[in-house]
Amino acid sequence: MDMSVTIGERPESIRRATKIYAAFLIAGFALSPVALIAYLYFFQDPALKFENHLFHEIAIAGATIEGLFVAYVSWRCYLSSGEPLLRWLTLGFLGFTLIYAPHGAFTGMAHHNIWLFLLYGPASRLAMSILLLIGLLSFNQEPDTPEQRVNPRPWLAWIAVFLVVDVAVAILAYSPIASSPAVRLAMEGGALLFSAVDLSLMLIGRIRSPLMTVFGISIALFGLSSLAFILGKPWNHMWWLAHAIFAGGFFILSYGIIKAFHTTRSFANIYNQEEMVNRLAMAMVRTESALQELQRSNQMLEHLASTDPLTGASNRRHFIERVDAEIARAKRDDLSFAMLALDLDNFKAINDRYGHQVGDQVLQGFVQKCSEEIRPYDSVARMGGEEFMVLLPQATMELAVTIGERIRQATENAVFESILVPKLILTVSIGVSQFGQDGTTIDTIFRAADERLYRAKDQGRNCVITV
Known part of the structure; x- marks a missing residue:
């Protein structure tokens, strides 16, 4: 017993x-x-x-x-x-x-x-x-x-x-x-x-x-x-x-x-002791729930503060912070990274011909294509209008060109569907820069990528330029 x-x-x-x-x-x-x-x-x-x-x-x-x-x-x-x-x-x-x-x-x-x-x-x-x-x-x-x-x-x-x-x-x-x-x-x-x-x-x-x-x-x-x-x-x-x-x-x-x-x-x-314990437990549950809700709200605010509301890509401020952090890591660990500067070709004509609603759908579709072609730890950001940049941590110039070509081909071959436009073809011009080779500050590597993007435009668009 x-x-x-x-x-x-x-x-x-x-x-x-x-x-x-x-x-x-x-x-x-x-x-x-x-x-x-x-x-x-x-x-x-x-x-x-x-x-x-x-x-x-x-x-x-x-x-x-x-x-x-x-x-x-x-x-x-x-x-x-x-x-x-x-x-x-x-x-x-x-x-x-x-x-x-x-x-x-x-x-x-x-x-x-x-x-x-x-x-x-x-x-x-x-x-x-x-x-x-x-x-x-x-x-x-x-x-x-x-x-x-x-x-x-x-x-x-x-x-x-x-x-x-x-x-x-x-x-x-x-x-x-x-x-x-x-x-x-x-x-x-x-x-x-x-x-x-x-x-x-x-x-x-x-x-x-x-x-x-x-x-x-x-x-x-x-x-x-x-x-x-x-x-x-x-x-x-x-x-x-x-x-x-x-x-x-x-x-x-x-x-x-x-x-x-x-x-x-x-x-x-x-309160008696039992009631005090029960109320304390309830208060702890409410506090935990409030903290979780606050954490979710903070995460949402952080996401909103770092994200372009139209496309879901990173915004300019958050992208610059990422590049600054990558520069510090590259200098500390003797690594390299690359960046892509992208600009949609003739995008103004799309807006003028089909309207901004179609233009917004094209921007969203383009960001989706970029996200599919880059690596999981790469990031794409909308810098303004139809201008974008891609950060490629630990990437050489050769790898950056390969990823840029994938994005260019995916954009050229993609069909952007919308309610108003059954079929619309889009191309993108890309400039590539590399940390170390093109400089060690954010200004120098940004400037190098932008200059090569402009050369891509001058050379007929829909291409990737590295020099």
């Missing part, structure tokens, strides 16, 4: 078991404060308190600075992605910070008006839980438009709402009903209820992504902190534990915002 396991194999049973185990780990971490809450609730000494106003003020100041910073980072992510969830996360952090700050500022009022000191905490947590619930309900909605993202009016309106809440809490703290336990319990209970609704919606909707998992853990900690605040009393250990639990949720959610900022600027579409 083969007990070997292929490397990289993931049996379905193991995959399912590990996913369940991971889910239990996440749930266990999110609900771990329950043990601490239960321990203090059953074993806490009611007489033990830690009342330190300076420590409390420093802690709240730190939380305020952090809240403003994370709200700003969340806002930057929102500007980039336009994700509605990030808009509500930004408002959640900002609203909590602006409403929670007086909780620290009024620490010294704890002995004068305990409710002015206490009510800002539950009010801030209630506001944040409501905004986070709205954000969750907007999960995966269409992004806001760029105009909506930069419009300052909604943000200013929300800041005004938060400041109004601060004033309303102050008025409530000085009202007769502030001393009723129902007031604080209603706000903390409301925060707990909204947190529970958040978690329920996430579980029902099976919303799963790395950062949404962070979101869910934070919501669980926020809800448990509200439970601890309900069970605790000012300055006792349960009260401080509630602060610590909420701070933990705040830190974790802040971490999610920072991760979003450094990756996709999106809170809903951050």
Whole structure:
């Protein structure tokens, strides 16, 4: 029985078991404060308190600075992605910070008006839980438009709402009903209820992504902190534990915002490892395809830049580059090469009699005949009009004359057919030059080939001249 396991194999049973185990780990971490809450609730000494106003003020100041910073980072992510969830996360952090700050500022009022000191905490947590619930309900909605993202009016309106809440809490703290336990319990209970609704919606909707998992853990900690605040009393250990639990949720959610900022600027579409690998593979395929397309485009552009568009032969610029390279190679390796200068005889009369369309077909047919008679590594170029040149690497004068004669005979014997002209006979005059014998620069060997081409014209055309 083969007990070997292929490397990289993931049996379905193991995959399912590990996913369940991971889910239990996440749930266990999110609900771990329950043990601490239960321990203090059953074993806490009611007489033990830690009342330190300076420590409390420093802690709240730190939380305020952090809240403003994370709200700003969340806002930057929102500007980039336009994700509605990030808009509500930004408002959640900002609203909590602006409403929670007086909780620290009024620490010294704890002995004068305990409710002015206490009510800002539950009010801030209630506001944040409501905004986070709205954000969750907007999960995966269409992004806001760029105009909506930069419009300052909604943000200013929300800041005004938060400041109004601060004033309303102050008025409530000085009202007769502030001393009723129902007031604080209603706000903390409301925060707990909204947190529970958040978690329920996430579980029902099976919303799963790395950062949404962070979101869910934070919501669980926020809800448990509200439970601890309900069970605790000012300055006792349960009260401080509630602060610590909420701070933990705040830190974790802040971490999610920072991760979003450094990756996709999106809170809903951050990648898990498997998705990141898949997207990276897709991006690599797209990049490779784009590079291949770019290479094809460059090759096409290079071909267009070096080719005569009518005949498909090399153009003058590319031919001169080839000759320069051949001269360098000939000097380096002590080799020789030859060139042919060709001019179609009486071509102007063909254009005048039959028209340029027939003339173009003749030029194309002539280049085809040249290509059939030269060697594979030779090249033919159109220098202008009916003038052509052929480069013959490592060719002697004798070989060049032989190739020139082949071209001349093929041209003379060819029948150039067209729609307008059933039969048309064409001849070509050719001048030959050789590197070394006629010079060692491009000007000298070009001039020698041209002079012999003109002699071929003077001697009656349809011939190959070497001197």
